[in-house]
Each structure stands twice: as structure tokens, then as C-alpha cells.
Amino acid sequence: MTRISGLILAVVWLLPGAGLVTTANAADEDAVGIVAEYRPASARFKFARKGKDQVPVRIGAMVMVGDAIDLPAGAAVIVQQRDGQRLEYSGPGRFEVPAAPPLGRVSAIFRSISAVFDDEYRLAGTAASRSGEDCGGGDTEVRAIEVPILTGAPAIVAGERDLPLTWIGGCTPFSISLHAADGRSLYRESVEGRQVRLDDVPLKVGRYTITISDATGLEFRGTVEAVAAVPKLPADLANDTSPLGVVAGAVWLAEQDGGRWRFDSFERLRPLIRAGDPLAGVIGDGVLWADSRP
Numbered sequence: 001m002t003r004i005s006g007l008i009l010a011v012v013w014l015l016p017g018a019g020l021v022t023t024a025n026a027a028d029e030d031a032v033g034i035v036a037e038y039r040p041a042s043a044r045f046k047f048a049r050k051g052k053d054q055v056p057v058r059i060g061a062m063v064m065v066g067d068a069i070d071l072p073a074g075a076a077v078i079v080q081q082r083d084g085q086r087l088e089y090s091g092p093g094r095f096e097v098p099a100a101p102p103l104g105r106v107s108a109i110f111r112s113i114s115a116v117f118d119d120e121y122r123l124a125g126t127a128a129s130r131s132g133e134d135c136g137g138g139d140t141e142v143r144a145i146e147v148p149i150l151t152g153a154p155a156i157v158a159g160e161r162d163l164p165l166t167w168i169g170g171c172t173p174f175s176i177s178l179h180a181a182d183g184r185s186l187y188r189e190s191v192e193g194r195q196v197r198l199d200d201v202p203l204k205v206g207r208y209t210i211t212i213s214d215a216t217g218l219e220f221r222g223t224v225e226a227v228a229a230v231p232k233l234p235a236d237l238a239n240d241t242s243p244l245g246v247v248a249g250a251v252w253l254a255e256q257d258g259g260r261w262r263f264d265s266f267e268r269l270r271p272l273i274r275a276g277d278p279l280a281g282v283i284g285d286g287v288l289w290a291d292s293r294p
Helices: 104-110 243-258 262-274 278-289
Strands: 012-015 019-022 033-039 068-071 076-080 086-090 093-096 155-157 159-166 174-180 185-191 195-203 206-213 219-227
Touching (some): 033 278, 068 076, 068 086, 076 278, 086 093, 104 243, 155 159, 155 262, 159 262, 159 278, 174 195, 185 195, 243 262, 243 278
Parallel strands (some): 155 219
Antiparallel strands (some): 012 019, 159 195, 174 185
């Protein structure tokens, strides 16, 4: 299973007083769009770039003015631009990327985003790439319950918060409970699927235990720590309210401290996901489902 932690380690460095310092080169900053989605998910498409090698179509790939792509019937590629506009190419046909405002330094965040994806350019281990769960039919052993967002030492800013949880393994139905360090029960719910959102949970600073048990007696127990504040975003990202800037900020936050801040990373993405932003939706899926362990 691939991981979010370490996603942009090679391209983003924070220096005192320097804001966001990146290794993005001039060519990266001249990019005018990011591949946000493509169909079918298992296809291998490429943009032809004048005088250079072809650019594989994958989530997070950067495109430039004049890049061209040939799509067969039934194929589609969505390119997202900095101002929130989307280029939606649907085959059959040949399409060329038009002039648009450059991505600038935010492009550095997306240079290595393909590290989240498997060899088929899909988001490995997520709802998008999973075809279902084997629940111990026949002689098959029931898979242990794993909750990706609760691996490591997850943290969340205290307050009245929603807790989105997704998991693999186990057999339906599931029982989910949340307890404070003093033993108080804050939430209990039964669900048929492998995901739930615990709404409006009152979290004070401290440690909380989340327990998920299934119909066969399997149990997962994890903790989350409510804290006063998240790491401060670099000035470049904090001041960038464009859709791509917000997504880049969420990616940056998801990478900090070994992946501790994925709850708050997902919270940054939620307004865009609700608005139908394709890139935010895919990255949000990764924040929830991708394993954060090294």
C-alpha cells in the first residue's frame, strides 16, 4: 500500500523567514494545469509535448501550453487550472492545451504527487481502486481491521469536529465508539459499510480512543490526540486561496510530522470536494484511505 507521508519531502523545504522554498524549476512554474482526473482509470494516455518526451497522464501531472493528446471514444481527461477552470477533454479526438495563467511556485507541491499512486496510476488502497472486500468466505481468513488515517500518532485541532473514518478488513456490520481518556463515551454508532463520519464531536485537548469491532469479533483500537493548533502553513500557501492553492496546502499539511495532520488536511479539502472539485476529491480519497506508514 502506498503512503501520503513523505509525499513532497524531496521538493519542499522550510527555512526560517523564507516562506515556501522549493526545488521547482522554471519549466515547472510555466505549467498551466494539473491532471485532476481521467477515465478509464486503468488507461495509459500521454500528452505529446513539442520537442520533448511524452508526458504520462496521471493525477498531478503538469501540462503546458501546446501539449496535445489523442483520446479514443469513451476516454476522458480533466485538466485543472490555477483559477479553478477545468479543461474537460472527451474522446474521440485530438486536443491541445490552450494558453492560461501559469501555476507558478505551487507547482512544486505537485511535482512528486504521483508517489501516491500505484504502477497503474491509480490511488492504491483507496475506495477508488478497491474492488471490494473478501469477508472470509469459505476457508478464507477474515482480514484484520485497519484504519489508515489512525496509523502513526494522528492529531487533530480541538473543538467541535467531524471525524471521517474509513477502514479495510472485517465483516459487516461494524460498531464504532469514541472514548475520552477519562473513560467518557462520546460517540457510538453501528454501520453497514466501511466508512463513517462522526459528526460534531466535542474534542477537548487530550487523547481519545476509537474502537471499531465487526460481526465476527475482530476489533481495532486506535487513538487520536486533540491539540491546540496545527503546523503553520508556509506564507506562499496560506495566502493562496485558489482551488489549486488550497489543495496544495492540504497536501503540505498531510505530509507534516509523519502524516499526523491528515484529519485537518481533509478538513481543508472538504469545501472543494462538496463543490465537485475533481483534484480535491482524489487527494481527499488518498488522505482517508492511503496508508501513512513508512
